[in-house]
Amino acid sequence: MEKEAYFLTDDASIKHYQALMLKVSEYIGAHLANEKAYSGISPEKSQSLAKSLTQGFQGETFDQLLSHYLKPVLAHSVNINSAHSMAHLHCPIMQASLVAEMMISVLNQSMDSWDQSPIATYLEQAMIDLFSAKIYPKHITNADGVFTSGGTQSNLMGLLLARDYYCIDKLKHDITQLGLPPEASKFRILCTEYTHFSVHKSLMLLGLGREAICTVKVDDKQRMCPIHLAHQIEKLRHEGLLPIGVVATAGGTDFGQIDAVDELSKVASSYDIWLHVDAAVGGALLLSSKHKTRLEGLDQADSVTIDFHKLFFQPISCGAFFCKNKQNIQLLSYHADYLNPEEDAFDALNLVDKSLQTTRRFDALKLFCALKHAGEARFGSWIDHIINMTVKADCLLRESDEFELAYQESIHAEARLNTIVFRYIDHRCSEQALNKINQSVYKNMLLQGNYLIARTKVKGKVYLKFTFMHPEVSFDLIKEAVQAIKEQGQKLVMALREEREHDHTCL
Template identity: 40%
Template sequence: MNNNQMPAGDILGASLPHISGNFGNIFHSDNYDHYRSAVKETLDLVGTFLHRNDKPFSGIEAKEMKGMVQQIDLNQKLSSYQELLQEVDTIYVKHATAFHLPQYVAHLNCPIVIPALAGEILVSAINSSQDTYDQSAGGTFMERKLIDWTAEQLGYSAETSDGVFTAGGSQSNLMGLVMMRDCFSQKRYNHNIKLDGLPQEAGRFRIFVSDKSHFSNLKNASIMGLGEKCIVKVPTDERFCMDISLLKKYIKREEQLGNIPIGIVATAGTTDFGNVDPLEDIANIAEQYNIWMHVDAAYGCALLLSEKYRHLLNGIERADSVTIDYHKSFFQPISSSAFIVKNKRELRILKHHADYLNPAEMDEEEIPAQINKSIIQSTRRFDALKLWFTLRMMGKEQLSEYTDTVIDLTKDVASMINENADFELLSDTDLSVLVFRYIRTDIEDLNALNQYIKMKLFYSGEVLVASTKVDGNFYLKFTFLNPITTTEDVHQILNKIKAHGEDFSTAN
C-alpha cells in the first residue's frame, strides 16, 4: 500500500460528516449502534408477540382499552426503550389481533411472509419517496418492473400497459372511476374535466356495479362529484355474481330515462362471498356500448398466482383497468396495492405538472416521475420493495402453492358445513369466503342466536369470525387466507361455535 493511501474503511469513515450536538436520535452513520439496539429490542417484543399468543385476540372491551390509552401523558418522555416497549406492549401488542393464527378466520387480513418483512426494514429506514426519480432512483424502475410483471399476469402487454402502486383497493378503485369518467368525457364530448370541471351531462352519468360490489364505489362517486345516484346496483344471481341479463336491462332502462352509461365495475372476488363476476360477458357488454370496464380484483388477484384456478379470471385481460391488492392476496404487509391500466396513454389524463417536482419541460424517458400516475399521493412509500423481496426469495410458484392451499381448504370446509345438520351454508365460493349460520330447530330467532355466538367468540378471544347480513338475516362468515390453517383447525372452530350455540337458551 502506498504511504499516501488509507485503508478503504478509513477512507469511507473520513468522507462522512460527524454529528455534533444532541442529535443522537437522527438516523445517521454515527448513530447506527443506537438504531441497531432499538431495532433489536423491538424485535424481541415481536418475538414475544409470536410466542405468547395462542389465541387471536385478548377479548379486551373497547371501553377498557380506551381508558388505558387515555391515561398516557404524551408530554412526559420515557427514559429507555425498555420502558417504552413495556408501555406499548401493555396498550397495544398484548391486545393486537394475531392474523397469523389459524383461529383468525374473520376479515381479509392475510398472514405475511418473512421476505416482505425484511424488505419493510429497508423501506422504513431508507425512506425513499416514489414520486420522483431524484427521490427514489432504482426504486422508480423496480416499481415499474413490478407493475409490468403484474400487467403480464393479467394478460396485458407490458409495452402498452402501465400503472402505479397505491395505498389500497379503495384508492385504486377511485382511480378506475376517475379514468372511466374523464376518458368518457374526453372521447364523447371533447371535454377536459381536469381543466374545465364536470360537463353539463355529468349529472346523468351512470356506472353499473353488482349489488355485492365494494362500498368504495359509492364513496368514490361522491368524491368525484357525481353523487351516489350515479352508481346503479345490478342484482346478483344465486351465486351472488352480477346477473348479466339484468345488467343489459338496467343499461337499457337508464338510457330510456335519458341517462348516460359510462362504465361497468366488475368484481373479481366479492368481500362477502369471494365470487367472481362473469368477466367475459361483462367485457362483451362494455365493448358493445363502447364504455369503460374496470375490474375490482383487490381480493381475486390471488387467482393470478394459480395455474389451477387462474381460469376463473378469464376475461380480465379485456378490462380497461384493474385494482390489485397485494396486501390481501400476495401475503404482503399493509400497504401494498396497485392500479393497472391496459392503455398507458390513458394515464396521461391524470398528469399534473409542478415546477419543483415534474416540470413540463422534463424528459420523462430520461428522468421518469411516478407522480405523473398518482391521483392523490405525492410522497409515497417504496412499498413495491416488499413485493420485490417476496418474488425474488419465494418465486411465483410458492405463492401459488399458498393460494391453492387456501382455496382447496375452503372447498373442504364447505363440504364439512354442508354435511353437518347443525349448520346452513349460504353459497359456495370461487375463492375462500364461506357465509353460513348455526341453526337450531327449537330456536325461532336464528339472527339472535348467531349474533350471540359471534360476540361470545369475540370476547373470549379464542376465535375471530366475521359476519354479514343477507336479505336482513345475520350470518357468520369464514375468510380463509392462511395456508397454515387445516381442516382440523376449522373442525375445532365449528365445535366452539356449536358449543356457544347450545348455551344460547341458558344465557337468554
Template identity: 40%
Template sequence: MQNANVALLSSAPFNTPIGKSVNDYLFCPQNLSDYQIGALQSLTLVNKAMVNARQPFSGVSPHRLAQQVNQINLATPAASFENVLSEVESIYLNNAVYFHHPDYVAHLNCPVAYPAVLAEQILSAVNTSVDTWDQSGGATLIEQKLINWTCEQLGFDSQADGIFTSGGTQSNLMGMLMAREQAVARYCPEHCVKHQGLPAIASKFRIFTSQLSHFSIQKAAALLGLGYESVIAVATDAQFKMDPTALSQAIDTAKLHGLIPICINATAGTTDYGSIDNLDQLAQIARQHAMWFHVDAAYGGGLLLSEQYRHRLSGIEHADSVTLDYHKSFMQPVSSSAFLCRNRQHFSHITLHSDYLNPLCEKDQGYPNLVDKSLQTTRRFDALKLWMTLRMMGPALLGEGIDNILALARQCYDLLYTHPDFEVLNDPELSAIVFRFAPAGLTNTTPDELNPAIRDAFLQSGEAMIARTQVAGAHYLKFTLLNPATTITDLQRVVQRISELGWALMRENQ
C-alpha cells in the same frame, strides 16, 4: 429453535442512554450502534409476542383499553427505550389482532411472508419516496418492473401501465376517474375537467356494478362529483355474481331515460362471498355499449398465480383497468396494492407537472417520475416488499399457497354443509363462506338472535376471530380464509366452539 432464539435475544443488554438533543435520535451513522441495540430489543419483543399469541385476540374491551391509553401523558417522554417498549407491549402487542393465528378467519387479512417484513425494515430506514426519480433512484425502476410483471400476468400488452396504491379503495377511485374522463372526452370533447370542472352532461353519467360490490365504488362516485345516485346496483344470480341479463336490461333502461352509461365495474371476489363475476360476458357488454370496463380484483387477483384456478379470471385481460391488492392474497403487509391500466395514455388524466417537483423537461429528458401516474405525491416504497418476496419465494410458491387456501375452503364448506347445526349460503369460489348457526327445533330464540351473540362472544373472549354480515336483513357469520398454514383441524375446532356457544345461548333463552 424459535423459543431458543427468543431467549438469546432477550438476554441482550440494553444500555442506550437517553438522548440529550434531537440529533441523538436521527437515523444516521453516528447513531447506528444505538439503533442496532434498539432494533434487537424490538425484534425480541415481536418474537415474544408472536410465540405467546395463543389466540388471535386478547378480547379486551375498547373502554378498558382506552382507559389505559388515556393515562399516558404524551408531553412527558418515557424514562428509557426499554420503558417505551414495555408500554408498546402492554397497549399494542398484548391487544393486537394476529392474522397469522390459525383461528383468525374473519376479514380479508392475510399472514405475511417474512421477506416482506425484512423489506419493511429496509425501506423504512432509507425512507424513500417514490414520487420522483431524484427522491428514489433504483426504487422507481423496481416498482415499474413489478408493475410490468403484473400487467403481463393480467394478459395486458406493452401499452399497459400501472402504479402502486394504498389499497383497493384508492385503485377503484382511479378506475372510476378514468371512466369519467373517457366519458367526458366522448360526449363533451371540447371540455377539460382539469380546468373547467364537471360539464353539465356529467349529471347523466351512470356506473353499473353488482349489488354486492365494494362500497368504494359509491365512495368514488361521490368524490368524483357524480354522486351516489350515479351508481346503479345490478342484481346478482344464485351464485352471487352480477347477472349479465339484468345488467343489459339496466343499461337499456338507463338509456331510455336519457342517462349515459359510462362504466361497468366487475368484481373478481366480492367481500362477503368471494364470488367472481363473469368477466368475459361483462367485457362483451361493455364493448357493445362503448363503456369503460373496470375489474375490482382486490380479493381475487391472487388467482393470477394459481396453477389450478387461474381460469376463473378469464376475461380480465379485456379490462380497461384493474384493481389488485397484494396485501390480500400475495402475503404482503399493508399496504401493498396496485392500479393497472390497459392503455398508459389514460394516466394523462392524472398528470400535472410542477416546476419544483416533476417539470415537463425531465420527462423529455427520460427521467421516470412515478408521481405522473399517482394520486399521491409522497409515497412509500411498498414495492420492495413484493420484490423481495418474489425474489426469495418465486411466484410459483405464492400460487401454491393460494391453491392450498382454496382447497381448504372446499373442505370447510363440506364440513359446514354436512353439519346439522349450520346453514351455508354459498359454495365458495374463492375462500369466503357465509353461514349461520340454525339447528332444527329452535323454539324460544331465532338465528337472528343467536348468531350476533355468537360472534360477540368470540370478540369478547378472543379465542377465535370470525366475521359477521347481513343477507336480506338476516344475520350470518362468515369465514374468510387467507392463511395457507391453517388446517381443516383448526377449522373443525372453531366450528365446534361455534356450535357449543350456540347451544349454550339457546339453553340460556329457555
C-alpha cells in the same frame, strides 16, 4: 443500550439502532408466540388503556418505551399472523416482506419523483410491468399501472378514469380544465348489490353521488348477469341517462364471487363503456395454475384493482392499479415545476405523473422480496391450499344440522374463493332470536380470543363469516373452530330458553 439516540447519524447511533431492533424483535416474538389470536380486551377497556398510555409526553428511555408502552399495545393487538385469525381480509406477513418493510422505513424515500427514489422508481415500474403482463398478455407494451394504498384508492382511480375518458371521448370536455360538464348529473355506473362499498364512496368524491349507481341483477352464484347488464344499459339510454362505466368484481368480500368478466366485457365493449374490475381479492389467482382460468376475460378490462396486502401476504399497505391503455392513465397527470416539470433535467420517470398520491412509500419492494424469496409457483400452491380448505369447510358446515349457509342452494363449492357465510341455527328459535344468538356468538368468540371470526348481514339476518387467509391453515384447526362456535351457540340457546321459560318464542 447505554446511550439514548434519536437519529441515525453516526456509528454510535447506528449501533444503538441495531441493538434496539433486536430488543424490539424479542417483544414482537413473545406476542406472536401466544396461542391466542386476541387478548379479549373489550372496546371500553382498550379505550381506557389508550387514554392512560397517552398521558404526558415528557421523554422516555427506549427501555421505558418498550416495557411500559409498546408491550401493552402488542399484548392487546390482534395476531393476524396466527392461523386462528379467520375474521377479515388481513393476511399473515411473509418474513421477506418484513425485511423489505424495515428498509422502506429507514430509507423513507418518496415515490413521486426519480430524484427522491432513483432505483426505487424503476424497481416499482418493473413490478408493475410484471403484473401488467399477467393481466394484459396481449397488451404488454401498452398497459401500465401504479402502486396504491389499496383497493379503495384503486377503485377510485378506475372510476375517475371512466368519468374523464367519457368526457374527453364522447363530450369533448376536459374535466381537468373545466370541471364537471352539465351532463354529469346523467352519468351512471353499473354494478351489483355486492359491489364493494368503496365504489359508492368514490362516486361521492367524484361529484356524481350515490344516485349515479344503477344496480344490475345477479345470477344464482351472485355474479353480475350479462343479459341484465345489457338491458339496464338500454334502459338508461332510453331514459336519456348516460352509462359511463361498469364495475365487475373478482372476489367478493362476503361470498368470494367472481363475475364472468369475459361475458361482461363483450357487453361493455359493444356499448363502448369503460369496464373496471375490482380484483382486490381474486387477483391472487393470477399466480394459481389451477384457478387462473376463473379470471378469464380480465385482459379485456379497461382497468383492474389488485391488493397485494390480501392474498399476496404483504404488510399493509400494498395495492396496485392497472390500466390496459397507458394513454388513459395520463389523464391523471399534472406537472409541478418543483417536482415533475415537463422538461426534466434527467429525462427520467416520475411516478407522480400517474398517481393520485404525491408522497408515497416504496411498497413495491415488499412484493419484490416476497416473490424472489418464495417464487411464483409456491405462491400459487398457497392460494390453491386456501381455496381447498374453504371448500372442505363449506362441506363440513353443510353436513351439520346446527349450521346454515347463506344461499345454501345456490352457492356451490366450486364457486368459492376464501370466505364462507353461515350461521348457527336452532329450528325452535325465531329469526329474532337467531339474530341475537349469532351476534352473541361473534362477540363471545372475539372476547375469548381463541378463534377470530367475522359477522355480516344477508337479507336482514345476522350471519357469521370465515375468511381464510393463512397458507398454513389446516382442516383440523377449522374443525376446532367450528366446534367452538357450535358450543357457543348451544350455550346461548340454553340460556335463552331459561330466560324465556314461560315464553314460547324460542321453544
